[in-house]
Amino acid sequence: MKAEILSTGDEISKGAVVDSNSAYIAEKLEDAGVEVTRHNCVGDDLENLVSILREIGSRSDIAIVTGGLGPTTDDLSSMAAAKAAGVELLLNDTAFQSMKKFFENMKGGIGTKSDQKQALLPEGSECLINPVGTAPGFVLNINKCKTFFLPGVPHEMMRMLGDQVLPRIDKLLGNEIVFNKTRILSVFGLAESAVSEYLENINEIFSDIKIGLRAKFPEINIKLYVRGNDEHGLNMLLDNAQGWILEKIGKWVFSVEEKSMEEELGKILAEKKATLAVAESCTGGLISNMITNVAGSSDYFLFSGVTYTNQSKIDILGVSPETIRDCGAVHEQTVKEMAQGAIKISGSTYGIATSGIAGPGGGTDEKPVGTLCIGIATPIEVKTFTFNLNFGKRVMNKTIFAMIALELLRKELLGIPA
Amino acid sequence: MKAEILSTGDEISKGAVVDSNSAYIAEKLEDAGVEVTRHNCVGDDLENLVSILREIGSRSDIAIVTGGLGPTTDDLSSMAAAKAAGVELLLNDTAFQSMKKFFENMKGGIGTKSDQKQALLPEGSECLINPVGTAPGFVLNINKCKTFFLPGVPHEMMRMLGDQVLPRIDKLLGNEIVFNKTRILSVFGLAESAVSEYLENINEIFSDIKIGLRAKFPEINIKLYVRGNDEHGLNMLLDNAQGWILEKIGKWVFSVEEKSMEEELGKILAEKKATLAVAESCTGGLISNMITNVAGSSDYFLFSGVTYTNQSKIDILGVSPETIRDCGAVHEQTVKEMAQGAIKISGSTYGIATSGIAGPGGGTDEKPVGTLCIGIATPIEVKTFTFNLNFGKRVMNKTIFAMIALELLRKELLGIPA
Numbered sequence: 001m002k003a004e005i006l007s008t009g010d011e012i013s014k015g016a017v018v019d020s021n022s023a024y025i026a027e028k029l030e031d032a033g034v035e036v037t038r039h040n041c042v043g044d045d046l047e048n049l050v051s052i053l054r055e056i057g058s059r060s061d062i063a064i065v066t067g068g069l070g071p072t073t074d075d076l077s078s079m080a081a082a083k084a085a086g087v088e089l090l091l092n093d094t095a096f097q098s099m100k101k102f103f104e105n106m107k108g109g110i111g112t113k114s115d116q117k118q119a120l121l122p123e124g125s126e127c128l129i130n131p132v133g134t135a136p137g138f139v140l141n142i143n144k145c146k147t148f149f150l151p152g153v154p155h156e157m158m159r160m161l162g163d164q165v166l167p168r169i170d171k172l173l174g175n176e177i178v179f180n181k182t183r184i185l186s187v188f189g190l191a192e193s194a195v196s197e198y199l200e201n202i203n204e205i206f207s208d209i210k211i212g213l214r215a216k217f218p219e220i221n222i223k224l225y226v227r228g229n230d231e232h233g234l235n236m237l238l239d240n241a242q243g244w245i246l247e248k249i250g251k252w253v254f255s256v257e258e259k260s261m262e263e264e265l266g267k268i269l270a271e272k273k274a275t276l277a278v279a280e281s282c283t284g285g286l287i288s289n290m291i292t293n294v295a296g297s298s299d300y301f302l303f304s305g306v307t308y309t310n311q312s313k314i315d316i317l318g319v320s321p322e323t324i325r326d327c328g329a330v331h332e333q334t335v336k337e338m339a340q341g342a343i344k345i346s347g348s349t350y351g352i353a354t355s356g357i358a359g360p361g362g363g364t365d366e367k368p369v370g371t372l373c374i375g376i377a378t379p380i381e382v383k384t385f386t387f388n389l390n391f392g393k394r395v396m397n398k399t400i401f402a403m404i405a406l407e408l409l410r411k412e413l414l415g416i417p418a
Numbered sequence: 419m420k421a422e423i424l425s426t427g428d429e430i431s432k433g434a435v436v437d438s439n440s441a442y443i444a445e446k447l448e449d450a451g452v453e454v455t456r457h458n459c460v461g462d463d464l465e466n467l468v469s470i471l472r473e474i475g476s477r478s479d480i481a482i483v484t485g486g487l488g489p490t491t492d493d494l495s496s497m498a499a500a501k502a503a504g505v506e507l508l509l510n511d512t513a514f515q516s517m518k519k520f521f522e523n524m525k526g527g528i529g530t531k532s533d534q535k536q537a538l539l540p541e542g543s544e545c546l547i548n549p550v551g552t553a554p555g556f557v558l559n560i561n562k563c564k565t566f567f568l569p570g571v572p573h574e575m576m577r578m579l580g581d582q583v584l585p586r587i588d589k590l591l592g593n594e595i596v597f598n599k600t601r602i603l604s605v606f607g608l609a610e611s612a613v614s615e616y617l618e619n620i621n622e623i624f625s626d627i628k629i630g631l632r633a634k635f636p637e638i639n640i641k642l643y644v645r646g647n648d649e650h651g652l653n654m655l656l657d658n659a660q661g662w663i664l665e666k667i668g669k670w671v672f673s674v675e676e677k678s679m680e681e682e683l684g685k686i687l688a689e690k691k692a693t694l695a696v697a698e699s700c701t702g703g704l705i706s707n708m709i710t711n712v713a714g715s716s717d718y719f720l721f722s723g724v725t726y727t728n729q730s731k732i733d734i735l736g737v738s739p740e741t742i743r744d745c746g747a748v749h750e751q752t753v754k755e756m757a758q759g760a761i762k763i764s765g766s767t768y769g770i771a772t773s774g775i776a777g778p779g780g781g782t783d784e785k786p787v788g789t790l791c792i793g794i795a796t797p798i799e800v801k802t803f804t805f806n807l808n809f810g811k812r813v814m815n816k817t818i819f820a821m822i823a824l825e826l827l828r829k830e831l832l833g834i835p836a
Contacts (some may be wrong), residue, residue: 013454015444016630018436022459026433036431039459041440048455212434262484277723284710285703288724292702293813295778297726303734304724306696306706312721312764314736346730362714395711 013043049080057143136167277346282356317341332384335375351377431461468496475561485570700774735759750802753793769795
């Protein structure tokens with residue numbers, strides 16, 4: 001079964017907005033076993049809309065159209081659909097009632113004439129109720145193509161695609177009860193090509209699983225996807241594949257639940273009832289920002305000293321002036337004393353310290369841009385590390401530096417060798 | 419003149435990657451005075467590629483195609499272009515020499531046979547040299563359509579579009595010497611609809627300027643765009659429009675150079691030879707992270723104390739235990755003492771302190787989620803502020819909180835009333 005996607009609207013055709021809906025829809029359709037042959041986009045122009053709907057109608061079995069269902073005169077999708085199918089627009093009672101209900105909840109009653117325009121749907125179409133917005137969608141046969149019309153607002157489109165479109169497509173495909181199961185493994189510290197090499201044989205061993213790699217800097221995500229009727233069997237299959245992958249590259253997998261590094265670290269700290277303080281130089285607050293992006297982080301995160309100057313490392317963290325003089329700011333001895341200082345002044349169980357050169361300036365022959373020293377303080381010792389990684393951009397370097405520090409503490413807490 | 423855009427590749431058609439190239443290209447073409455009538459996307463399938471190129475060739479004057487120029491067997495754009503135009507692929511000497519040069523710089527000499535495949539271009543095409551990557555582009559007439567083929571890698575595409583494609587399109591349009599001038603004004607603290615209302619008449623007063631609003635959370639950008647032959651006149655026109663806008667909403671415009679809030683603040687601090695320390699509670703390190711994203715920030719940024727616990731506010735920043743006991747952490751008196759503490763322990767000229775409730779938990783009837791207290795310490799006093807803004811998401815709240823704090827200090831430094 002072949003499908004096309006059509007996104008509509010001047011804001012997309014003229015480039016004011018990047019169309020992220022089409023990628024989302026394409027992935028869901030491909031996952032459902034439908035081949036996506038084309039994406040299309042046209043602006044708010046009735047003639048162009050009618051021609052492209054007719055073309056798609058002559059080429060494709062299924063189409064998903066987004067946008068143009070709103071109340072304004074720019075919103076032309078229903079009219080274009082009616083013209084393309086050679087039918088009239090009629091007041092659709094299901095659409096009208098669902099809108100009425102939505103408006104009553106939102107602002108106390110259906111309003112203007114332009115609001116009501118949204119309930120005018122092509123004759124012969126079936127209304128697709130929008131539970132999270134005003135504009136109803138609909139599905140209409142245009143020539144040989146079952147054409148689904150959805151709002152352009154991403155969260156409305158996603159909700160209606162999942163609740164109303166994909167189940168109808170499953171029926172068209174003759175799938176009785178179908179379960180779609182996804183598992184995401186998050187990898188840090190291996191390049192996409194390396195992950196791909198390690199998993200070379202996975203397609204042969206797990207031929208029923210669809211596997212995809214996504215570079216999501218600074219992570220690589222491995223997506224495992226299966227569909228079928230036996231829910232328990234599908235979960236077992238995913239468990240097996242996950243086990244196989246963890247045997248190969250478990251060292252670099254920090255989440256099997258699509259969680260961020262800071263969420264995974266926070267979960268472990270909370271479980272251990274441990275607390276954390278940070279001393280940041282080159283990461284400049286990024287580590288504490290990441291940690292505090294997690295709701296509930298105040299249970300384990302106590303303090304970060306972003307000590308950007310040597311003097312503040314001495315005054316606030318208690319780094320010895322001799323260490324700064326003899327070793328400089330970027331040195332394992334310095335991060336050792338920074339991590340000790342962070343623990344000492346906050347009373348935390350664990351400490352992280354970073355000092356390095358994020359660039360673009362500040363590098364020397366001995367310590368070039370990308371040099372990174374990390375200290376991980378535990379209740380019994382401070383472990384120190386030196387790295388050299390330059391990704392060419394200050395913000396990318398800071399991101400990698402922070403991820404390495406969080407990952408080192410995560411491994412320390414789990415007893416995994418660094 | 420009408421144009422279409424075609425992006426190619428399974429990673430886009432199947433939804434693994436969001437196509438951001440098409441929006442970029444569309445905006446540049448529209449700015450150049452070309453009407454973009456359609457975007458299209460097909461996967462790595464020769465037959466589909468040939469048909470869509472022929473269709474576009476019969477409909478459009480100009481087309482920009484991205485992707486499929488690489489060395490692998492999936493890269494089919496040259497072959498599809500040749501078939502669509504009914505010509506052969508030939509070794510293009512310009513392409514071969516430019517690739518040779520690029521490879522010599524990169525890895526010491528042109529390599530494999532698959533590398534050389536990239537120099538096979540359709541007969542009659544003109545090579546478009548790629549100065550920043552291996553795959554050359556080309557331009558070929560397919561039916562009535564001048565079809566430009568560019569790499570899919572965004573920075574390569576952008577470079578070649580600007581250097582090679584747009585000048586050729588200007589020539590096609592018969593524009594002798596054309597200057598494209600853009601100015602971006604960055605607004606914080608006004609909703610898009612409010613900006614739009616304030617600028618209601620701008621299109622009548624400055625009818626030669628194209629004006630666009632872009633919501634770029636948490637900023638609104640106002641894009642002014644003009645084109646023409648008289649460079650000096652265009653700049654004056656933009657200056658006038660900028661002046662008109664600043665008269666209306668200057669209070670909320672923090673940059674006329676497309677700089678970030680933290681860059682603008684850093685520039686002012688550096689000019690004044692002033693230094694800054696921060697005391698962060700609810701922003702959790704985000705303020706220092708933003709400030710240190712700016713290269714050279716070590717010239718003015720000394721220290722941030724991310725004091726997430728009451729005890730660390732007392733121990734590290736010297737907030738009085740009585741203040742915490744009587745006022746709580748989220749209070750103007752508390753941020754006053756935090757800001758004073760940050761200045762005192764770091765020796766900075768200015769200080770920022772934040773304390774608030776980012777959510778989702780932690781709110782009370784008296785201090786709901788979204789409550790924010792800010793202290794701005796100057797060499798002579800500490801100004802304090804209370805806000806209540808809940809954007810419903812922890813990370814969005816942190817972002818808004820940090821921006822407000824940076825904006826308050828920026829206004830303080832410039833003598834603009836808060």
